[in-house]
Amino acid sequence: MDQTFVARLRILADAAKYDASCASSGAPKRVAGANGLGSTTGGAICHAYTPDGRCISLLKILMTNYCLYDCAYCINRRSSNVRRARFTVEEVVKLTVAFYKRNCIEGLFLSSGIVRSADHTMEQMMLVARRLRHEENFAGYIHLKAIPEASPWLIEQAGLWADRLSINLELAAERSLERLAPEKNGGSIRAAMGQMHERIAQAQEEKRHFAPAGQSTQMIVGADDATDAAVLGASATLYRAYALKRVYYSAFSPIPEASRALPVKPPPLQRENRLYQADWLLRCYGFTVEEIAAGGEGGMLDLEIDPKLAWALKHRDRFPVDVNRADKEMLLRVPGLGTRAVESILRTRRHRTLRLDDIGRLTSGLKRLLPFLIAADHRPVRLTDRLDLRRRLLQPARQLSLF
Amino acid sequence: MALVHLADGADLAGFRRAIRRLVAAGAAPEDVIWRSGEDGDLFGAGSADFVGTDAADFVDGGEAGPAPPLALPRVVGAAVEAVVCHRDPERYALLHRLIWRVLHGERTVLEARSDPLVHRLAGMQQAIRRDIHKMHAFLRFRRVTAESGERFVAWFEPEHFILEAVADFFADRFPGFAWSILTPVGSLHWDGAALDFGPPGTRGAAMPDDSVETAWRAYYEATFNPARLNPTMMRSEMPKKYWRNLPETQAIPHLIRTAPSRVTAMLEKEAAMPLKRNPDKAVAALPDQAPKSLAELNRIIAASEPLVPGATRAVLGEGPVGAALAFVGEQPGDQEDLQGRPFVGPAGQLLDRAMAEAGIDRTEAYVTNAVKHFKFEQRGKRRIHQKPTAGEVRHYRWWLMRELDFVHPRLVVALGATAVLALAGKALPIARCRGEARLEGRPGFITVHPSYLLRLPDEDARHAAYAAFLDDLRHVRAILERRPAS
Ligand code: SF4
Numbered sequence: 001m002d003q004t005f006v007a008r009l010r011i012l013a014d015a016a017k018y019d020a021s022c023a024s025s026g027a028p029k030r031v032a033g034a035n036g037l038g039s040t041t042g043g044a045i046c047h048a049y050t051p052d053g054r055c056i057s058l059l060k061i062l063m064t065n066y067c068l069y070d071c072a073y074c075i076n077r078r079s080s081n082v083r084r085a086r087f088t089v090e091e092v093v094k095l096t097v098a099f100y101k102r103n104c105i106e107g108l109f110l111s112s113g114i115v116r117s118a119d120h121t122m123e124q125m126m127l128v129a130r131r132l133r134h135e136e137n138f139a140g141y142i143h144l145k146a147i148p149e150a151s152p153w154l155i156e157q158a159g160l161w162a163d164r165l166s167i168n169l170e171l172a173a174e175r176s177l178e179r180l181a182p183e184k185n186g187g188s189i190r191a192a193m194g195q196m197h198e199r200i201a202q203a204q205e206e207k208r209h210f211a212p213a214g215q216s217t218q219m220i221v222g223a224d225d226a227t228d229a230a231v232l233g234a235s236a237t238l239y240r241a242y243a244l245k246r247v248y249y250s251a252f253s254p255i256p257e258a259s260r261a262l263p264v265k266p267p268p269l270q271r272e273n274r275l276y277q278a279d280w281l282l283r284c285y286g287f288t289v290e291e292i293a294a295g296g297e298g299g300m301l302d303l304e305i306d307p308k309l310a311w312a313l314k315h316r317d318r319f320p321v322d323v324n325r326a327d328k329e330m331l332l333r334v335p336g337l338g339t340r341a342v343e344s345i346l347r348t349r350r351h352r353t354l355r356l357d358d359i360g361r362l363t364s365g366l367k368r369l370l371p372f373l374i375a376a377d378h379r380p381v382r383l384t385d386r387l388d389l390r391r392r393l394l395q396p397a398r399q400l401s402l403f
Numbered sequence: 404m405a406l407v408h409l410a411d412g413a414d415l416a417g418f419r420r421a422i423r424r425l426v427a428a429g430a431a432p433e434d435v436i437w438r439s440g441e442d443g444d445l446f447g448a449g450s451a452d453f454v455g456t457d458a459a460d461f462v463d464g465g466e467a468g469p470a471p472p473l474a475l476p477r478v479v480g481a482a483v484e485a486v487v488c489h490r491d492p493e494r495y496a497l498l499h500r501l502i503w504r505v506l507h508g509e510r511t512v513l514e515a516r517s518d519p520l521v522h523r524l525a526g527m528q529q530a531i532r533r534d535i536h537k538m539h540a541f542l543r544f545r546r547v548t549a550e551s552g553e554r555f556v557a558w559f560e561p562e563h564f565i566l567e568a569v570a571d572f573f574a575d576r577f578p579g580f581a582w583s584i585l586t587p588v589g590s591l592h593w594d595g596a597a598l599d600f601g602p603p604g605t606r607g608a609a610m611p612d613d614s615v616e617t618a619w620r621a622y623y624e625a626t627f628n629p630a631r632l633n634p635t636m637m638r639s640e641m642p643k644k645y646w647r648n649l650p651e652t653q654a655i656p657h658l659i660r661t662a663p664s665r666v667t668a669m670l671e672k673e674a675a676m677p678l679k680r681n682p683d684k685a686v687a688a689l690p691d692q693a694p695k696s697l698a699e700l701n702r703i704i705a706a707s708e709p710l711v712p713g714a715t716r717a718v719l720g721e722g723p724v725g726a727a728l729a730f731v732g733e734q735p736g737d738q739e740d741l742q743g744r745p746f747v748g749p750a751g752q753l754l755d756r757a758m759a760e761a762g763i764d765r766t767e768a769y770v771t772n773a774v775k776h777f778k779f780e781q782r783g784k785r786r787i788h789q790k791p792t793a794g795e796v797r798h799y800r801w802w803l804m805r806e807l808d809f810v811h812p813r814l815v816v817a818l819g820a821t822a823v824l825a826l827a828g829k830a831l832p833i834a835r836c837r838g839e840a841r842l843e844g845r846p847g848f849i850t851v852h853p854s855y856l857l858r859l860p861d862e863d864a865r866h867a868a869y870a871a872f873l874d875d876l877r878h879v880r881a882i883l884e885r886r887p888a889s
Contacts, residue, residue, distance in 0.1 A: 001614050005618070006617060006618050009618055009621055009625070010625040011625075013622050013625035013626045014625040017626045017628050018628070032575070032578055032579065035579045036578060037576075037577065037579055038576060039572075041539075045536070046540055047540050048623060048641065048649065048651055048652075049636075050623065050628075051633070051637050051655055051658050051662065052629075052631035052632055052636075053636025053637045053640070054628075055640065095618070098618070099615070099619060101577070102543055102555070102613070103542050103543055104619050118692060119692035120692065130708065150692075151693070151801065153703075153798070153802060157707055157708060160708055160710070199794070199798075202792070202793075203794065205794075208794075253628060254630050254670055255669070256669045344516045347514050350514070351511065351514060351515045361516065362517060
């Protein structure tokens with residue numbers, strides 16, 4: 001591959017790295033035909049990790065980082081001084097196939113700055129996906145970032161080839177969007193999400209292929225003054241109204257030559273982490289946004305401890321919980337017990353009475369759950385009432401961070 | 404005391420044969436020593452009552468003949484399949500203990516996750532799953548050019564004996580070209596049709612130059628965000644033992660070292676003046692994306708993929724732009740699909756006849772369909788037309804509306820329920836709404852589809868229906884004459 005191509009690849013990968021969606025999960029299991037290439041396994045396969053601890057599952061690039069828009073939080077905005085580059089449809093297809101054949105990636109995540117028109121941009125992305133499927137017989141994963149202002153028919157064509165479509169909401173509050181992304185419009189973003197949701201549901205009913213891995217979105221955290229509760233509230237609405245598969249949170253990251261409209265200091269990365277944990281509680285543990293928010297202060301999550309522990313510490317009257325008797329809902333609320341551990345407990349419970357060493361074999365969070373759980377040979381004596389419980393639970397984390 | 408000697412690696416077949424025989428003989432786990440090829444000569448065979456140098460000798464030899472197969476719960480079978488892949492020299496003995504307990508009153512022992520044996524086996528299974536997962540993830544092919552064309556080779560050092568366990572994954576994923584996976588304990592080869600296991604390979608044999616690696620390394624470096632440095636996290640997911648066979652990991656030390664200075668440089672650069680770009684011009688260019696003419700729209704339609712695959716081509720509308728009258732049907736049929744023109748099949752011919760009788764000149768009218776692609780079910784040689792779903796109608800609606808905007812007829816005739824759904828945006832009963840109607844702001848007229856007339860079974864009904872249809876068309880003509888062009 002020649003030098004200039006690699007140089008453009010660097011620019012267009014660098015420009016795409018701020019998008020948090022990278023997973024290749026959710027597509028139906030699929031294998032390539034005799035002359036094809038690729039498969040999807042249902043789960044995500046991360047082929048590498050970069051030193052920022054994030055995984056590489058997909059080739060995540062932009063078609064171009066030229067953009068007509070001027071979103072303040074984005075390095076590709078038209079007023080930014082970055083170097084620009086573009087790929088042709090052909091080049092993206094070739095690159096995806098080349099990396100895939102070497103088993104470097106699970107597929108492609110393609111996004112783009114908006115050039116010429118929304119339709120033109122969307123069409124380029126759609127054509128990449130179509131060529132991969134048609135001409136390369138590519139059965140790997142394809143995720144396209146839809147342009148909400150593009151004509152509906154183009155987004156729909158894209159859905160024929162992509163496994164997942166996403167539209168980034170970026171900012172939960174309409175007024176932040178107005179201030180920081182003047183050309184974007186919350187209304188058209190939501191309308192496009194609604195349209196997509198309808199098409200996906202229909203295709204499922206009619207057993208047609210249309211973005212079978214559903215749609216997702218991303219919100220940038222820390223670029224405006226939205227609280228965690230507001231962000232999670234927006235997510236809960238998106239999950240409910242448009243059946244989104246995932247909401248990704250991206251802590252606003254310093255970018256070269258940031259716009260003056262932005263906060264000088266980026267938010268702590270821990271905030272993003274807490275939001276993901278809270279998102280899990282929302283989707284898999286039966287928590288409501290209000291309950292999660294109640295674990296923190298003033299609509300912000302506790303940065304020192306995870307939201308489940310935060311909730312438990314504020315609801316000590318609900319603990320300790322008897323591991324041999326409590327129902328599933330309450331077990332799921334015990335800090336240190338994940339969904340898997342709870343499943344194991346429920347299964348094992350049918351055969352024997354659980355003691356501490358039993359639980360130790362079912363979860364790695366034993367230390368953390370001691371104050372909250374009653375077992376056959378363990379009863380936390382007023383531990384839950386201790387004033388310094390929070391500090392005691394924090395300690396191990398502090399020690400860990402010394403290494 | 405019995406000594407069982409199994410082959411190198413994951414000898415599932417050998418273990419199965421042996422365990423059948425042992426169970427048939429009532430041998431308890433504590434009376435058996437398991438040994439596999441890679442163990443070397445750790446145990447002397449001194450006190451053994453019977454010894455086999457090979458599983459087959461030991462198990463099937465002698466007068467006993469082959470032992471009957473064992474009926475084990477499925478989860479136990481799955482555990483056996485996984486655990487034999489583990490490197491632990493005790494793996495066969497542990498499995499024997501598990502099976503012994505299952506057969507002696509503890510059928511559901513695997514459900515007691517906290518049982519020490521179950522816990523240990525679960526840990527081994529997890530280790531195997533992880534090893535397999537990492538091999539799926541961290542194996543890298545390199546391209547070599549052989550005389551026979553492209554070939555890809557990979558070198559991987561799995562922790563356990565998982566080569567056979569991953570074979571299907573790679574065969575499913577890379578069916579279209581030849582490849583080889585070399586490991587220190589065996590190799591796997593695919594020639595485009597069949598899998599073949601071979602002897603161990605060497606690392607050097609999988610190290611050709613591959614120029615794509617340069618691009619891959621560039622991608623890896625560029626996708627790293629120095630502002631989020633977190634090497635601990637990276638190492639926990641991608642342990643160092645895998646690094647030496649991953650081309651991209653060479654970049655890691657440099658990336659970590661330079662990250663802080665890159666971030667500082669980034670933050671300092673903040674004060675730079677943004678490039679001047681004229682926003683008005685750029686933004687003014689934006690909305691300019693809708694097709695500007697019917698021809699342009701038709702190009703888009705023709706280039707689009709059918710929602711349901713199968714159609715030969717998109718069948719576009721026909722007739723003059725500015726026609727006073729537009730007819731909208733359902734979707735192209737077999738004939739229309741082959742000829743690429745609307746209303747040329749039997750229903751179209753019937754429509755022609757009725758139009759002529761009603762005094763409407765087809766060449767002056769615009770004729771089109773709500774859905775632009777033929778959808779069918781193949782039955783023998785025949786392609787049987789299938790009604791479009793509501794979702795498909797909605798998908799094509801955007802085009803139909805643009806199309807009618809360009810033609811701008813004074814009256815749109817909806818032929819049948821699908822056309823009504825497309826034009827009105829909702830389903831309406833034809834029988835009740837037949838006649839003049841507003842169709843989302845357009846002056847319209849609702850009637851039946853001519854194919855409905857063809858489908859009526861009895862002659863009298865057909866005649867009556869045709870007469871009613873003709874009446875409708877005469878009515879349409881009268882409306883046009885009453886309402887002169889503005
Ligand atoms: S539209 Fe906004 S967020 Fe997207 S590339 Fe352009 S400037 Fe960046």
